Amino acid sequence: MNTLKFIIKRLLISVVILFFVALIIYVLMRSLPASYVETIARQKSMQPGSKSFEEWMAQLNASYGMDRGIIPGFLHWLGQAVRGQFGDSWFYTVPVLQKFEETIWLSFIMGAISMVLELIIAIPLGIVAARKQYSKTDYAISVFALAGISLPTFFFASLLKLVFSVKLGWFDLFGIIGRNYEQLDKWGQFLDKANHLVLPIITLVVVSVGSLMRYTRTNMLEVLNADYIRTARAKGLSERKVIYKHAFRNTLIPLVTIVGGSLPGLFSGALITETLYSIPGIGYTSYTAMVSGDIPFSMFYLSFLAILTLLGNLISDVLYAVVDPRVRIA
């Protein structure tokens, strides 16, 4: 009962936050000096025998619904968005939601695979590092984790491309499908896509595995210093049992929280990585839309990201209370 009340309260707060986030983003997008509309108007007015730039601006603004003031415009957008209508993308000239549906699953698959890999790599290594604190293994793992965190995505991606695409020729440099994709059978097409996802996923995993690894290590260390571990050891339990039954289960509490909290993030797409490899997921699609000043798509994507963040926070808070019986929700 308490939990339900807490969730409802948090949801209401989230809605308020979301309203302001959307407002800020909308005001920002509208007050930007050069927009997509202006670019198009300039192009059109350049054509021989065309109307003047101002006339085109007026006409395009009216047709794109940009002739309202900023606040009325926002309220109109909000009214539409609440009903699930995000309008048509200017850049892609299809409904925003249609483009979203086309691209989101690719991003989700990419994110999910990398997340599973991250968990598989980070948790065991984090535990090993914590068990052998200050040993050479610990230092090696810590430095590796920090290096992953410090690695500029674009630099690492370039290195991977140089080694695996150029020198070894195992993968293509860009894109999700190969040159002869159309000639392949179903299975071949699947393999082709999988092949194109290898480098992006490696990039994602290496760049983000570090923080999870460090998180695991820190929590494991905390648990290993706890009294009940001393008690378990004093009882004469085998080290295996102490670590994997008593300590590990308790380390899982914060891990579950953080992993649960990052689940919505799987849908947000990897903006930089997708752009680097030209993977047509939601990240790359949005990047292109944002760079060309596509307001409907950008508004949608940014609000979507804000919702995902809020949802992530909510999930991790709730999970924290659910998993850890010591926590009481206020």
Place this chain on the structure above:
Amino acid sequence: MEEKTKKTENQDRNEEYSLNDDRRVKVLSPGAMVAKRFFRNRIAMVGLFVLIAMFLFSFVGGLLSPYKEDQLFYRTEILHKEYAGAIENKDFRYAVADGQEFPSVVQAKFILASQKGEESFSHDGKAYQLTKESDDLYVISYPDGTEVALAYKTIFSTSDPALKLDFEILSAGLIAAAKEETSFTAHGETFALDPEDGLVTKDGKEFGYISTWKMEPFMKDVFLTRDFKDQVIEAIEKGEKEIVYRDKDGEEHEYTFEFNPASGKWTINQETESRVYDTYANPSKEHWLGTDGYGMDMLTRLMYGGRVSLMIGFIVEIISTVIGVILGGISGYFGGWVDNVIMRVVDVFYCIPSMPIIIILGASMDATGVDPKIRMIYLMLILGLLGWPGIARLVRGQILSLREQEFMTATEATGIGVNRRIFRHLIPNVIPQLIVSCTMGLGGTILTEATLSFLGLGVRFPFASWGNIINDVKNTFVLINYPFIWIPAGVLLLLTVLAFNILGDGLRDAFDPKMKR
């Protein structure tokens, strides 16, 4: 006062302490403990040294480098330009007298006759007579003596394109050349002929020349001088492949010859030297890391790029720390509705997806063509304004717990003012965590800046930053062929960010009083 304490210390040292004297135990202040723990951490020390090296490289290196940030380098490149074509004439050419006809069928018959050594031939009921002046020159005439045409292999060309050659001059000249005479007349005018090199002069002025070589320039505005042609032909006949020719203006050019066996033509290439930007030069003594796509020294660019990257990192971190500490401090200290409002603002800012926002702003700055310098300032402001919520949360959380401790009750009891209580008593206790988060945040900020600059939305040319140096790699040709352009910048970036993270880690451990070591 100070001297006095020193004296007492000296006295103390000379005295013998009893076994249970407190002074026998060396007591370290908390600060000294932190320093001791920090200096023992070898990895953190490595990080510190790397950072010091980076700062020296970026801030001192720029001064030591012999080159300026945006100094362009040139190299002279030799361009092959097709200049002229030359052909040694081995086929008969025909010149037809005014008012006469000499169609190609008749030309074919003439060739047959000349090969057989006949002196006459006929075509279509007309008889033609051949007069052989030399192997390369025949005069074709009707039996009545009227000249019809001239068949020749040596070519008579004028020195000046304005001068016209008509049939009479041509035939007189060619015949004279074939007979190796030194003069001929045409139209009542006398021309002098040098049988050695075929030079034809009229009234002492150069008129034309006669040679078996035909040479024409590829470009219309070029006129080939006689001298040039002579030298080229001489060189070709000697089997040489190139000559150096000094033209009228005294400019020296090198020419190379190429023979195309299929067409039997020689192509004369002019080698012109032109100054071009020394782009993507390989590493050399002058440029240790080569030059970039603009023709600037890579190492110098890296130094200045480091300056920009580090400066941006620091300024951004200062902006967000100041905002974060003030808002977090107020929020944590006062609590209640103030805390609520500020924390909701933090929540809102926390939710704003910063990377997309910066990308949108960057793209719009691109479109309006903001000056690169102002753009850099905007970039710092934007990053700073988006970065403070995390710090505000951290400060607030710390202050909430510190507020309840006894020493704060004491400050309240002694009647210290609110400002003083916050900034003299609370904030200093937050500083350790703040330093750690700032050090790690610096690494993150530098990464963000580099990513933006890489995408072309951050620091722009002419300013260098490590990110925009790597930007070149977007060009796949550079990615493949010029790794020395982008790998050093990436390594520097990685090392710097890693060093900041390691340092932050080390500082956190050092500040943690629970640490065993």
